[in-house]
Amino acid sequence: MKVLVADDDPGSLLVARAAVERSGHYCLAAADGDEAWALYLEHQPDVVVTDWMMPGMDGLALCRAIRAREADLYTYIVMLTSQGSRDDVLAGLEAGADDYVTKPLDPFVLHARLLVALRVTTLHADLAHYRKVLSQQARTDPLTGLHNRLKLSEDLEQLHARSERYAEEYCLAMCDVDNFKSYNDIYGHQAGDLALREVATSLVGQARTSDGVYRFGGEEFLVVLPNQTQEGARIFMERALDRVRELEIEHTGDPAGLLTLSAGISAFTMEHKLDAEQLLGEADAALYAAKAAGRNRVELAR
Structure with missing residues (x-):
């Protein structure tokens, strides 16, 4: 001692x-x-x-x-x-x-x-x-090893307060695996769990050190992008969707024949000062728009 x-x-x-x-x-x-x-x-x-x-x-x-x-x-x-x-x-x-x-x-x-x-x-x-x-x-999702919604709530509260104080932008990207229910029905839940882990690993591999990747629930993920513009976030998510397609996970229940990802992005800016919950809602609405537009794509909150 x-x-x-x-x-x-x-x-x-x-x-x-x-x-x-x-x-x-x-x-x-x-x-x-x-x-x-x-x-x-x-x-x-x-x-x-x-x-x-x-x-x-x-x-x-x-x-x-x-x-x-x-x-x-x-x-x-x-x-x-x-x-x-x-x-x-x-x-x-x-x-x-x-x-x-x-x-x-x-x-x-x-x-x-x-x-x-x-x-x-x-x-x-x-x-x-x-x-x-x-x-x-x-604070950890046991399936993917990502942070869970409890950790997201804590981190997002700190990020939002810091961004307001120092007039910094940040973006939220809500992601969802396309046609995942049918994937589970066709290949089984064990294969579904493995696919979620691979998608999680792919998202983490694309993220910067300052970014956060969280399992939001089910087949949904959330990526938090500090000091990032909405256009920069769109480019990041387009690249992330490419990486998921490159995993070449077969999915006969999807029109693409592969497991794909859709994403919706919201942004906190000095001209758009919504609270964190509202930003999550905007990202979710943008994700819904991406699904409605055909999936396997990125949509921005307007």
């Missing part, structure tokens, strides 16, 4: 540092609270062992600052207090400390506290990892 020790008493600081290093941990040392806070921000230690009374930021203030800043990773805090000072112990725990050690410091006692700290910080790290995995799963 990475352990930060903060104490303005040089002798106590030396003892604590030696105990930490003998326990096999990396030690950072600070002679006052302000230095301790700076080291904490720079190194994000797993454990902080801090004296109560120090120049600058005292131990209680340091505890509160650490707890206010923490997100997923947890810092285990041990407060150093005077012998028999029960009020200090309670105040330290209320400020966010996990444990305490009385002074003069006993290296064995600190070693024991560090063993507990290792267990607790490992547990918190595991929980943070599982939370991250679950969060990713909740």
